[in-house]
Amino acid sequence: MDGVTVIDHPLVQHKLTIMRKKDTSTAGFRRLLREISTLLCYEVTRELALTHENIETPLTEMDAPVLAGKKLVFASILRAGNGLLEGMLDLVPSARVAHIGLYRDHDTLQAIEYYFKAPEDISDRLVIVVDPMLATANSSISAVEKLKERGAHNLRFLCLLAAPEGVEAFRKAHPDVPVYTASIDSHLNEKGYIVPGLGDAGDRMYGTK
Structure with a gap:
């Protein structure tokens, strides 16, 4: 799909x-999500711009590559997005963090906002929006809309799993925001869950169901 990168690294898969697996424990699921998010972060940041600075090694001086521009922003869609956030911060501990509180109305499947907090200079930074699932895409579309309203214009979306319906809806709403995912699954069921999927990521991460 145009604008979509499937990260097929063997360790990720x-x-x-x-x-x-339905019998994977809460602790195991949480640990694996943190591990896999570090690998996904590696891929979504692959094309970051570099500049050079002069440093001194134990042997000599050299012009060495360093990241250019301001630090990244990781924007977590609560609550499940925090599972990806932790592993990404392991890799980029200096990144700024935004939190977007959204929940899905189980009758309408629409996203309802209850919290938003982001760096003031978000317009000057690359923003990577994270949520484990891109299912109906309602929450993700809404989150990106909120970020754009605050001035963000350089965005990427990272998820663990996506449904074709969700990818299509997201790309239609935000064609300027590339999507990175570990898998595009078969379809959504009548309740808006990804099939075959892995269930509700938030519930499995926090043991709430």
Whole structure:
């Protein structure tokens, strides 16, 4: 799909398979999500701009590559997005963090906002929006809309799993925001869950169901 990158690294796919298993424990699911998010973060940041600075090694001086521009912003869609956030911060501990509180109305499947907090200079930074699932895409579309309203214009969306319906809806709403995912699954069921999927990521992460 145009604008969509499927991260098919063997370690990503192996860990995802274990996460899908219904008998994987809460602790195991949480640990794997943190591990896989670090690998996903590696891929979504692959094309970051670099500049050079002069440093001194134990042997000599050299012009060495460093990240250019301001620090990244990781924007977590609560609550499940925090599972990806932790592993990404392991890799980029200096990143700023935004939180977007949205929940899905189980009758209408629409996203309802209850919290938003982001860095003031978000317009000057690359913003990577994270949520484990891109299902109906209602929450993700709404989150990106809120970020754009605050001035963000350089955005990427990272998820663990996506449904074709969700990808299509998201790309239609935000064609300027590339999507990165570990898998595009078969379809959504009548309740808006990804099939075969892995269930509700938030519930499995926090043991709430």
